[in-house]
Amino acid sequence: MRKHGRLILLTLSTWLSVQSAGAAAAVHHARTRHSSKAVSPPVTTAVQASHPMGAAHHDLESHAAESVVVHTNVSSATGVTNSTPGGGLMPPQTVAKSRSGITRDFIAKQSPTSNPVAMIANLPGVVYSGNDPLGTNDDQQGLSVRGLDQTEIGYLYEGIPSAAPVYLLPYTSSTADNENIQSITLTQGSPDITSPLYNAVGGELSESLRDPSHKFGGLANFSYGSFSLKREFIRMDTGDIGHTGIRGFLSFSARTADEWRGVGQTRRYHVDGKFVKEWGEGNKASFIISYNDPLQYYLRAPTKSQWSRYGVNYNYADKFTKGSSNYYKLQENLHRTLILGAPVNLSLGHGLKLNTTPYFTYATGYDNGGTTLSPDGSYYGNQPAGTLQNTGAVGNNSFSAISIDRYDLYYSGLNTTLSWQKGNNTLAVGYWYSYFDQSEPSLYEALGPDGQVSSMYGQWAIKTQDGSLLSQYNIHLIQQTNSLFINDTYKAFNDRLTLTAGFKETMVTRQVTQNIPGANYQNGQSDAAPLPQVAISYKITPHDQIYVNGTTSFRLPASIMSYVDRYSVSTGVQTRSHTVNPKSEYAIGEEIGYRHTGLVNVSLALFNYNFTNRQINTTTYASGTPVTESINGGGQTARGAQIEVGLRPWHHFSPYVSAQYLHATTDNNLQVGNDYIRSAGKIAVKSPKVTVAVGLSYDDGSLFGAFNMNYVSKQYSTFMDDESIPSFETFNLNFGYRFHNYMYLKHPQIQLNLMNIGNSGFLSGVSGLSTNAKATKGVYGTTIAGSAPTYFVGGGFAGVLSFTTGF
Numbered sequence: 102m103r104k105h106g107r108l109i110l111l112t113l114s115t116w117l118s119v120q121s122a123g124a125a126a127a128v129h130h131a132r133t134r135h136s137s138k139a140v141s142p143p144v145t146t147a148v149q150a151s152h153p154m155g156a157a158h159h160d161l162e163s164h165a166a167e168s169v170v171v172h173t174n175v176s177s178a179t180g181v182t183n184s185t186p187g188g189g190l191m192p193p194q195t196v197a198k199s200r201s202g203i204t205r206d207f208i209a210k211q212s213p214t215s216n217p218v219a220m221i222a223n224l225p226g227v228v229y230s231g232n233d234p235l236g237t238n239d240d241q242q243g244l245s246v247r248g249l250d251q252t253e254i255g256y257l258y259e260g261i262p263s264a265a266p267v268y269l270l271p272y273t274s275s276t277a278d279n280e281n282i283q284s285i286t287l288t289q290g291s292p293d294i295t296s297p298l299y300n301a302v303g304g305e306l307s308e309s310l311r312d313p314s315h316k317f318g319g320l321a322n323f324s325y326g327s328f329s330l331k332r333e334f335i336r337m338d339t340g341d342i343g344h345t346g347i348r349g350f351l352s353f354s355a356r357t358a359d360e361w362r363g364v365g366q367t368r369r370y371h372v373d374g375k376f377v378k379e380w381g382e383g384n385k386a387s388f389i390i391s392y393n394d395p396l397q398y399y400l401r402a403p404t405k406s407q408w409s410r411y412g413v414n415y416n417y418a419d420k421f422t423k424g425s426s427n428y429y430k431l432q433e434n435l436h437r438t439l440i441l442g443a444p445v446n447l448s449l450g451h452g453l454k455l456n457t458t459p460y461f462t463y464a465t466g467y468d469n470g471g472t473t474l475s476p477d478g479s480y481y482g483n484q485p486a487g488t489l490q491n492t493g494a495v496g497n498n499s500f501s502a503i504s505i506d507r508y509d510l511y512y513s514g515l516n517t518t519l520s521w522q523k524g525n526n527t528l529a530v531g532y533w534y535s536y537f538d539q540s541e542p543s544l545y546e547a548l549g550p551d552g553q554v555s556s557m558y559g560q561w562a563i564k565t566q567d568g569s570l571l572s573q574y575n576i577h578l579i580q581q582t583n584s585l586f587i588n589d590t591y592k593a594f595n596d597r598l599t600l601t602a603g604f605k606e607t608m609v610t611r612q613v614t615q616n617i618p619g620a621n622y623q624n625g626q627s628d629a630a631p632l633p634q635v636a637i638s639y640k641i642t643p644h645d646q647i648y649v650n651g652t653t654s655f656r657l658p659a660s661i662m663s664y665v666d667r668y669s670v671s672t673g674v675q676t677r678s679h680t681v682n683p684k685s686e687y688a689i690g691e692e693i694g695y696r697h698t699g700l701v702n703v704s705l706a707l708f709n710y711n712f713t714n715r716q717i718n719t720t721t722y723a724s725g726t727p728v729t730e731s732i733n734g735g736g737q738t739a740r741g742a743q744i745e746v747g748l749r750p751w752h753h754f755s756p757y758v759s760a761q762y763l764h765a766t767t768d769n770n771l772q773v774g775n776d777y778i779r780s781a782g783k784i785a786v787k788s789p790k791v792t793v794a795v796g797l798s799y800d801d802g803s804l805f806g807a808f809n810m811n812y813v814s815k816q817y818s819t820f821m822d823d824e825s826i827p828s829f830e831t832f833n834l835n836f837g838y839r840f841h842n843y844m845y846l847k848h849p850q851i852q853l854n855l856m857n858i859g860n861s862g863f864l865s866g867v868s869g870l871s872t873n874a875k876a877t878k879g880v881y882g883t884t885i886a887g888s889a890p891t892y893f894v895g896g897g898f899a900g901v902l903s904f905t906t907g908f
Contacts, residue, residue, distance in 0.1 A: 175802045177839055178320055178848040178907030179280070180205035180311065186702045187747025187757030188798025188807055190223055192284070193698050197599065197636035197648035199706045201225055201745060201759075202286040208279060210798070210807055210835050212236065212854040212901045213324050213332055214356065217273040217285050217308055218244045218251070222831075223794035224287050225706075225743035225759040228787070228813050230866020231831075233361045234856045234896030235330060237369070238397055239274045240434060243866035243893055246289055247708065248739055248765040248788030249303025250717065252659040253686075255292050257307040259389050261442040261460040262297050265510050266537040266580055267611075269300050269659040274369065275393040275438040275464075276308055278354050280320060280334055281373045283311040289743070290690050290708055291652035294588050294603040294634050297458075297516040297533045300656040302688040302712070310375050310389060313348040314338040318847070319908050320352075326854075326901035329366075332356040336373075349376030349388075361896050362862070363416030365398035365429050383448030391440040399432040399470070402868040404889035405824060413862035413894060421552025424501060426471030428552045431503045435466040435557070452522040457515065464510040467557055472504045472670075474545060474563070479571065480673035483619030487566025493547035501552070504573075505544040505559040512537040514582075527590045535582040541661060542575040545670075573670055575616040578661055583608045588634075597640040605632040609657055613664040620666035621679050628685050630655040646696045656686045658716050658733075684714040684733065704745040712737040717786065717870065732870065734820070735769030737785055750800070757796040763788055771820055773872050776879030780820040780872070787867055789814040789828075806836030818867040818890035824874035826864040826892060831857055837903075847907035854901045865895030 175183035182205070185192050189207025194200045201224040211220055215236035222229035230243030244251035252269040256262070258276040265272075285308050292301035317340035324332040336352035351374045359366050372392040379385045403415040417429035442460040449455060476495045479486045492500055514535035521528050544559035555561045563571045588603035608629040614622055632655065638648035658680075667677040694706035715734035741763040748756050765785035770777040784790075791814040798807035814828045837852030869891035876887050 175800060176848065177209070178850065179209035179905060180283070181209045181800070181805075182206060183750050183755075183800045183802070186749045186755065187745075188755040188796055188800075190757045190759075190796060191702050191704075191745060191747030193702070194696065194704070195638070195646065197601065197638035198291060198650050198652070199225075199289040199692055199694060199704075199708065199743065200286060201289070201704075202284055204284045206800075207798075207807075208282050208285070210805065210837075210852070211279065212326075212835075212856065213279050213322055213334065213903055214326075214330065214358070214901060215279060217276070217282070217306070218242060218271060221285060221287055221306070222811055223757070223759060223796055223809055225704075225745050226289050226741075226761040226763070226792065227287070228789060228792060228816075228866070229811075230893045231895050232400060232865070232893045234899035235326070235328065235358060235361070235901070237274070237356070237358060237367055238400070239272055240270075240397065240436060241400060241402075241868070241893065243787075243868070244271070245787050245866075246287065246304050247710070247741065247761070248763055248785055250787060253300060253303035253656060253716070255296060255298030255301030255305045257296060257298070257305065258391070258440065259308070259310050259387070259442055260297070260444050260458045260516065261389070261440060261462070262512075262514070262535070263308075263440065263462070264300075265464060265539075266512055266535065266582070267539060267578060267659065267661050271306070272436060272438070273308075274371075274395060275436070275440065276391055277310050277373050278334060278352060278371055280322060280336060281311055281350075281352055281375075283309045285309070289706075290692060290710070291634070291650075291654055294586050294605050294632075295516075295518050295529070295531055297514060297535065297584070299582055299584070299607050299609055300659065302654040302656050302686055310373070311350075313350040313375055313377055314340060315348060316340045320905065321908065322903055322905045324901055324903040327899035328359040328361050330356070330358040330901060345378070346380055347376060347378045350374065360398055360400065361899065362413045362894070363398070363400060363429055364419040365432075367395070367397040369393070369395040381448065383446065383454070385444075385446045387442075387444045389440070389442040389444070391438075393436075393438045395437075396433065396435050398429055399434060399468075400894065402891040402893065404891055405826075405864075406889065408864060408892065408894075413897065421548075423550075424473065424497065424499065426473050426501055428471055428501075430552060430554065431469060431471035431548075433554075433557055434468045436464060437466050438462065438464045454520045454522075455517070456520075457517040459513075459515045461513040462510075464508075466508060468506040468508075469557060470504045472502055472545070473499045474502050475499055475671065479670050480668060481565050481569060481571055481670075482617040482668050483673050483675065485673070486571055489566070489571065490564040490568070491547060491561055492563060494550065501548045502545045502563065503548060503554050503557075505546060505557065505562070506541065507544060507558055508539065508541040510537070510539050525592045529588045531586050533582070533584040533586075535580075537578075537580040537582075539578045539580075539661065540576070541578075542570070543573045545571050571670070572617060574620075574662075574665060574667055576613065576661055576665055577616075578611060578613045578664075580609065580611045582610075599636075599638045601634075601636040603634045605634075606630070607632060607655070611657070611664070613661065615665035615679070617666070617668065619668060619675075624664045624679050624681070626657065626664070626682055628657060630685065630687065644697055644699050647694070648696075649693045650691070652690045652692075654688045654690075656716055658683045658685075686712060686714050686716040688712045700749050700751060702745075702747045702749070705742070706744075707742050708740065710737075710739040712739075733771075734767060734785075735771055735780075737765060737767055739763065739765035739785070739788070741765075753799050753801040755798045755800075757798075758794070760793045761791070763790055763792075767820060770880055771872060773879065773885050774883070776881045776883040776885060778821055778872050778877060778879060778885060783820060783822045784817055786817050786820060786870055789816045803839050804836075805839070807834070809833045816867065818892070819871045819874045821873040821875075821877060823877070823887075824871070824890060826867070829863045829865065829895065831895070832859060834858060845908050849904070849906035852903045852905065854903070856899045856901075857896055858898060860895065861897045863895045864892045866893040867891075868893050
């Protein structure tokens with residue numbers, strides 16, 4: 102059997118190499134013959150094989166990876182070079198683990214309104230649960246990779262951890278505008294050992310910002326489309342500033358659009374900036390700033406019965422009814438962020454290199470919802486609140502109010518790696534420290550006679566009879582993270598064999614207070630995890646590589662609510678008890694893979710993962726406000742295979758196919774009250790067995806277009822597998838035309854994006870999980886009542902027309 106396997110591998114490798122050589126010769130001949138038709142002088146592009154972004158912190162084993170030099174006749178204002186296989190969906194990789202990515206060749210052709218989570222939907226193992234067709238609502242969308250949700254995927258922006266350290270939702274619109282993203286890389290299954298992450302049991306998503314141009318100039322984009330979309334973007338590059346060696350850019354964008362279902366208008370203002378200084382050989386210092394100011398409304402998440410009855414019309418009311426809490430303006434939410442970073446890469450000589458990234462992020466905002474309160478029968482914690490103050494008009498012994506979840510988040514840190522290369526060996530040591538401070542009080546504010554809200558921040562909040570602010574929770578959390586790591590890479594046989602071993606010890610401490618009558622005041626947790634990694638890769642030929650790796654990772658519960666008591670404001674009954682020392686999720690994974698690069702690019706991987714204390718996030722509601730909860734899903738096993746195939750541009754065409762098969766099961770019976778549901782052996786939630794993506798792009802330098810299709814099979818939404826959403830497909834299309842330079846306009850172009858073609862709405866993912874949807878008998882014979890899961894509703898059809906030009 103082993104001989105047959107080797108024969109098959111050798112045959113496949115030989116065939117692909119022959120095809121690559123023959124087709125490359127044909128392409129060279131065709132380009133030579135038609136060189137007079139080129140729209141611009143040929144551009145030489147160096148594509149980093151192992152890590153296209155060139156981020157400050159990346160796999161140490163890939164430092165000496167080769168570059169693939171590609172000649173292309175495409176020149177554009179948007180950064181498209183038409184050099185990446187698969188139309189920008191398959192940049193070459195050499196690191197000894199599963200890794201995929203997208204480059205400007207793909208990013209620039211997507212709708213300017215899309216976000217990074219939506220753009221990676223074609224990569225192997227990715228399930229994107231969109232909640233609107235334009236990709237603007239990243240507060241209510243789902244992402245999973247190999248069945249692991251977005252809070253289990255580490256998110257880096259220029260080496261900066263960009264997801265809030267407790268909730269861990271990516272909020273990808275908080276980082277760069279699409280025009281400024283150079284590339285995005287997804288590492289499925291495990292993070293890099295140098296990455297400043299402690300939650301990445303499902304992999305790592307890394308976003309890289311473009312470097313400023315050496316020449317003065319800029320870019321402008323104007324987009325209009327469905328749902329009254331209007332978006333403007335402008336960027337200015339300083340070029341090289343005198344003889345300082347400094348160059349930079351600043352950009353600004355503004356966007357407004359209506360919600361695709363229901364009512365309400367969203368808006369977003371965004372600023373990006375990057376300044377760079379390079380000197381000597383391998384020395385670079387950068388300063389990065391991103392500011393985001395979005396406002397939007399929550400879309401109502403239906404149960405399956407509500408979806409069957411109302412479809413896309415299951416929405417919040419567009420008009421206020423006295424005594425009702427179902428008014429859409431009460432669902433307003435805002436997540437304003439400021440990200441600052443200063444990556445520095447220094448070449449110290451004698452094989453020594455120092456990479457360090459200090460960073461600071463501030464986030465503030467609110468998540469609001471509607472509720473009704475009793476003026477004299479409400480509770481503050483477990484104590485009667487007495488006669489409430491600031492209630493406004495009261496009728497039928499109740500009044501409508503807005504439930505306000507206000508928060509302020511500060512997180513900063515420093516990640517440093519010192520590496521030393523001596524001969525065939527590279528040794529690296531590093532340290533990461535992070536400090537996180539979160540304040541999150543809940544408040545209530547009475548509505549005006551027509552449903553008006555005086556202050557979304559609760560400036561005129563309702564008070565109890567003794568003057569205290571009526572609140573369901575008043576939480577303050579401080580988290581400190583310390584991480585030490587060491588990594589050694591050895592290369593042999595003319596760099597054909599690469600051996601890597603590393604060890605990381607991550608220590609996390611949380612201190613939490615809950616200042617509500619009757620609640621446990623102080624709670625916390627300290628945990629440390631040993632995280633070894635090993636990897637071996639071997640280049641069979643310059644175009645063929647095999648690899649195997651073993652990795653570990655861990656994650657604490659991704660919810661501040663796990664640590665505190667909560668009481669019903671209407672009854673004073675305790676609705677949630679704080680968890681003492683909740684168990685951390687720990688994962689052990691193994692992969693074996695094969696890659697071929699050339700005209701035809703192939704990547705294959707088999708993977709196996711074992712989890713203990715699997716932490717699964719779900720959405721619940723507290724007084725009408727959505728909050729994130731964490732469920733301990735016990736043990737889980739996941740096994741599967743993925744494949745990726747992409748063609749380098751050939752006669753201007755670049756096809757791409759990716760697919761994954763996943764078999765993930767729950768290993769334990771889960772506790773519900775004093776009994777257990779019989780969940781052992783059931784298919785894991787949010788883990789479709791089959792995902793497929795197909796793409797075809799065309800770009801001749803002037804005319805361009807692409808088609809992408811995604812298929813996702815059935816997904817379970819309960820641990821008992823008694824409710825699921827059916828499989829679905831999405832179809833997206835884009836096409837456009839680049840014009841010749843005209844006066845001060847450089848490579849102006851027009852582009853049309855059509856999203857969700859043929860869809861009028863579908864269930865795209867699970868929003869709120871349930872242990873069981875139907876009543877079931879537990880292990881001890883207790884009848885355990887069912888509860889209905891809720892779902893994301895995938896967006897209907899939308900179109901976006903964009904005009905872009907450099908200057």
